[in-house]
Amino acid sequence: MNAPRFFPILLAGVLSLSLAPVSFSKSKASSKSSAKSKPSATPAAKPSPTPNHDWQVIKVGPRDYLSVDNIAKFYGLIGNVDSSGKTVVLNNGRNMLQVTLDSRETIVNGVRNWFCFPVIAHENKFLVSRIDLAKTIEPQLRPQMIQRSGKVTTIVLDPGHGGFDKGAASAFGNEKTYALDIARQLRPLLQAKGFKVIMTRENDVFIPLEVRARIANATKDSIFVSIHFNATGSNPNATGFEIFSLTPRGAPSTNDDSLALHFVNMQAGSPMEAQSFELSAAVYHSMCGHFLQEFDRGIKRARFAVLRRTNIPSILVEGGFLSEAGDSKRIADPAWRKQLAESLSIGIENYRALVEKKQRPMLVAEYRAQAAGEITVVDLAVPPARLEPSSNPALIPVTNPAPTPTPSTITTPEQEREP
Numbered sequence: 001m002n003a004p005r006f007f008p009i010l011l012a013g014v015l016s017l018s019l020a021p022v023s024f025s026k027s028k029a030s031s032k033s034s035a036k037s038k039p040s041a042t043p044a045a046k047p048s049p050t051p052n053h054d055w056q057v058i059k060v061g062p063r064d065y066l067s068v069d070n071i072a073k074f075y076g077l078i079g080n081v082d083s084s085g086k087t088v089v090l091n092n093g094r095n096m097l098q099v100t101l102d103s104r105e106t107i108v109n110g111v112r113n114w115f116c117f118p119v120i121a122h123e124n125k126f127l128v129s130r131i132d133l134a135k136t137i138e139p140q141l142r143p144q145m146i147q148r149s150g151k152v153t154t155i156v157l158d159p160g161h162g163g164f165d166k167g168a169a170s171a172f173g174n175e176k177t178y179a180l181d182i183a184r185q186l187r188p189l190l191q192a193k194g195f196k197v198i199m200t201r202e203n204d205v206f207i208p209l210e211v212r213a214r215i216a217n218a219t220k221d222s223i224f225v226s227i228h229f230n231a232t233g234s235n236p237n238a239t240g241f242e243i244f245s246l247t248p249r250g251a252p253s254t255n256d257d258s259l260a261l262h263f264v265n266m267q268a269g270s271p272m273e274a275q276s277f278e279l280s281a282a283v284y285h286s287m288c289g290h291f292l293q294e295f296d297r298g299i300k301r302a303r304f305a306v307l308r309r310t311n312i313p314s315i316l317v318e319g320g321f322l323s324e325a326g327d328s329k330r331i332a333d334p335a336w337r338k339q340l341a342e343s344l345s346i347g348i349e350n351y352r353a354l355v356e357k358k359q360r361p362m363l364v365a366e367y368r369a370q371a372a373g374e375i376t377v378v379d380l381a382v383p384p385a386r387l388e389p390s391s392n393p394a395l396i397p398v399t400n401p402a403p404t405p406t407p408s409t410i411t412t413p414e415q416e417r418e419p
């Protein structure tokens with residue numbers, strides 16, 4: 001990633017926001033977004049050590065937003081805007097968030113993420129949608145706030161495809177074979193960490209998606225990990241990893257780029273959606289962190305059948321592109337697949353430590369530093385006091401209000417292509 005030059009910024013609100021608790025003050029702004037306006041530049045402000053519990057919801061059109069200033073203040077981040085005036089990086093040495101005007105693409109703690117809605121500019125402020133704050137930013141900046149997380153004793157491994165369903169293919173082999181190989185390599189690694197492992201298929205057989213979900217749902221204290229490899233006909237250069245968890249209710253999936261964002265999917269979410277997202281982040285950082293090449297295509301959302309039909313924390317891993325020359329060669333290499341399986345086992349172990357011990361999962365930079373034999377830059381076990389749940393209650397807005405569904409805005413799940 002080429003780091004652009006950054007100027008001290010902006011974030012006018014950081015200084016001006018009152019510390020008095022005025023949670024959720026609503027500023028009824030005009031529904032027209034002034035997309036051309038750029039935030040004014042003022043010197044970077046050192047955030048107060050005291051967390052600001054205010055969330056000032058700004059309504060623009062049908063949607064609720066929070067200003068980037070507000071987000072910086074809440075999480076104790078210092079902001080810089082780049083020379084284009086379109087990208088803001090917020091950082092405090094422990095958490096980092098990079099958002100770009102008019103874009104859904106964002107970087108959270110060193111890996112790519114995809115917001116449900118683009119960042120907009122409004123009255124000299126960058127705004128992030130409330131649903132993205134609640135569903136993407138908060139779970140990663142304060143993973144220890146995870147709720148109702150339970151225990152993780154069993155991992156349900158789901159090698160994609162099988163039998164007549166070969167999945168994607170390269171010159172070297174088929175997705176169904178590689179996915180099964182990853183699961184077979186992953187099983188003993190997980191067992192060595194004390195997990196029980198159930199596989200939805202152990203051989204080259206076809207298993208319907210609903211059967212895979214049923215196996216997952218019948219397993220107590222478990223999580224579900226579906227393993228796939230990618231392919232695309234539209235971009236032969238596409239390469240790298242992706243990871244998916246269920247799209248939140250009221251939001252478009254990452255690949256719904258018919259960003260007719262007035263489109264709202266009314267599919268019910270899942271009670272496990274937040275846990276699934278935490279699981280995807282924990283596993284994804286490990287995947288990216290175990291390789292020095294940049295395979296980071298991002299943490300994404302989809303309504304794939306196995307994510308929709310499972311009622312336990314569920315993710316779907318895409319381990320690279322069989323349609324790309326470099327990726328397909330790597331995937332064909334058993335040693336490379338072993339490394340991928342190891343990265344998955346460690347990500348899963350990090351998720352267990354999060355839910356059972358409230359221990360923050362390792363980040364991509366920490367994995368790489370560890371691999372390079374460097375001292376880990378962040379003490380993972382001890383979150384700073386200001387990030388403790390007790391000192392910073394969950395004032396985060398949970399979701400946008402549910403819009404009224406009309407037949408034209410309801411997308412049936414079948415419209416989303418299965419991986």
Ligand SMILES: [Zn+2]
Pocket residue numbers: 160161167168175228229419
């Ligand atoms: Zn697949």
